[in-house]
Amino acid sequence: MPPLTATTDVAIVGAGLAGAACARRLHELGLGVLIVDKGRRPGGRLATRVESHGTYDHGCQHFTASSEAFRERIDQLVDTGSAAVLTTPTYALHAGDRRPVTASVxxxxxxxxxxxxxxxxLHGLHDSGNVSVHCGVRVNQCRRSEGRWHLDTGDGHDLPAARALVVTVPAPQLPPLIGATHPIARxxxxxxxxxxxxxLMALDQRLDLPFDLAFIDGSxxxxxxxxxxxxxxxxxxxxTLHATAEWSEEHLEGDPQDVSRMLLAAFSRDVARLPGSPAALVAHRWRxxxxxNPLTDGAFLDDERHLAACxxxxxxxxxxxxxxxxxxxxEKVAALLARD
Ligand SMILES: Cc1cc2nc3c(=O)[nH]c(=O)nc-3n(C[C@H](O)[C@H](O)[C@H](O)COP(=O)(O)OP(=O)(O)OC[C@H]3O[C@@H](n4cnc5c(N)ncnc54)[C@H](O)[C@@H]3O)c2cc1C
Known part of the structure; x- marks a missing residue:
């Protein structure tokens, strides 16, 4: 982490993909950036969890690229070994019926x-000396005073003030940070x-199945x-097993051990019988x-308050x-700061 200066150009709350892409673009446009995330590492919902017995992609499973710009970026990541095309055998399972499925894209x-x-x-940005990434820092509130944004963390982190702020947290977590009455919060x-x-389930022996990925229906x-x-x-x-949205909402406040037990039973019933007890089980709730109902705006900017959300x-x-x-x-924030 480079030494902090008293002010930076842009503070970003959230080091998921939106925050990281924003930081990279601001850096390309010559701006100084501070990026803060409450998680232990960058990633957000594009997450990899490290357990003693191995890693799990417990959030997003895979993604597609429809625009030329994103395809180009992903092609670069494939070339440099940070991404790959998923070719794993995939089946659709429904009430005992198992059929292979082929991805159309x-x-x-x-x-x-x-x-x-x-x-x-985020790679290489810290080394530039112009970008600092702080993980394990939860922002409670963002305050604007004397033309600068300040991040209140409540745990004594001394973060520089910023000329502009970009908030990239999931929509329901945004209003408390900037105030529920702000038009972006609305x-x-x-x-x-x-x-x-x-x-997340670890087993002592390999399951004998014709598939490595399965879409499951009726479970x-x-x-x-x-x-x-x-x-x-x-x-x-x-x-890695995902419950349906309906089941997850119904059991949202459930005890993780009860949730583990019920989802394990669903796996045994609807996917494959287990040869014995799992070596490890961890339940994770994505609230x-x-x-x-995503919006089509792309990103929001309040010019007057130098505040953006994405x-x-x-x-x-x-x-x-x-x-x-x-x-x-x-790009919106950089254009705004260039006019200051
Ligand atoms: C189980 C699951 C399956 C998915 N499957 C797919 C899929 O198949 N295909 C697909 O394209 N997408 C999928 N997604 C969605 C995809 O992961 C998201 O659309 C994408 O990762 C969102 O990125 P983001 O940067 O907008 O938000 P996030 O990744 O949520 O990043 C927001 C960041 O803000 C941080 N943060 C929040 N509050 C604070 C705070 N107060 N202080 C500091 N930091 C804070 C968080 O820690 C987080 O890192 C899935 C997601 C999940 C959870």
């Missing part, structure tokens, strides 16, 4: 884990999100992925996994939308 993953895509956006408040309970589970089969991964038999809720509601939204916010 390329699906991508990060390598060696999905968070590598976010890390690639737009964020129109966004509906859905939850996803995720079960509490909607998705199962064998982790070591994904590009660049290896090691112990590990599965705001999916955006149900993220998947502003465009498409997916990985590509987050990346494009982050870049767009950076």
């Amino acid at each position: 390329p699906r991508y993953v990060g390598v060696p884990g999905n968070s590598a895509v976010v890390e690639a956006e 737009r964020a408040a129109t966004i509906r999100t859905s939850a996803c309970w995720t079960l 509490a589970l909607t998705w199962a992925a064998r982790e070591p089969s994904r590009p660049g991964r290896s090691g112990k038999e590990r599965w 705001h996994a999916f955006v149900e 993220g998947d809720w502003c465009l498409l509601g997916n990985v590509e939308g987050a990346w494009r939204s982050g870049r767009l916010a950076a």
Whole structure:
């Protein structure tokens, strides 16, 4: 981490893909950036969780690229080994019926884990001395005084003030940061999100199945992925299982142990019988996994207060939308600061 200066050009809250893409674009445009995330590492929902027995992509599973700009960026990441096309055998499972499915467009993953895509956006930026990334820092509130933005963390982190602020947190988490009456917060408040309970499961022996990924219908589970089969991964038999949005909402406040037990039973019933007890089980709750009604604005800017917001809720509601939204916010902010 480079030494902090008293002020920087832009402070970004959130080091998911939108925040990282925004930081990269601001850096390309010659601006100084401070990026802060409450998580231990950058990634957000494009996440890779490290457990003692191996890693899991427990958030987003894979993503697609429809725009030329995003395709070009992903092609670069594939060339440099930070992403790969997912070719893993995939089945659709329904009430005992199992059928192979073929993807109609390329699906991508990060390598060696999905968070590598976010890390690639931030790669090399710290070394420039113009960008600092602070993880494990939760912002409670963003305040503007004397023409500068200040991030209140409540735990004594001494962060520089910034000329402009970009907030990239999921829509429901935005209003408390900038005030619920701000017009951007009001737009964020129109966004509906859905939850996803995720079960991470390690086994002592490999399951004998014709598929490594499965879409599941008619079950509490909607998705199962064998982790070591994904590009660049290896090691112990590990599965990431996602519950449906309906099941997750219904059990949102459930005890993680009860959730584990119920999703394990669903796996045994609807995906594959287990040869014995799992070696490890971890339940993870994504409270705001999916955006149900993404906007088409791309990114928001309040010129007067030098405040921008971006993220998947502003465009498409997916990985590509987050990346494009982050870049767009950076361009809007850079144009604004150039006029100051
Ligand atoms: C289970 C699951 C499955 C998914 N499947 C797919 C899929 O198949 N395809 C697809 O394209 N997309 C999928 N997605 C969605 C995709 O992951 C998101 O669209 C994308 O990662 C959003 O990026 P973002 O930067 O907008 O938000 P996020 O990744 O949520 O980043 C926001 C960041 O803000 C940080 N933050 C929040 N509040 C604070 C605070 N107060 N202080 C400091 N930091 C804060 C968070 O820690 C986080 O890192 C899935 C998501 C989940 C959870």
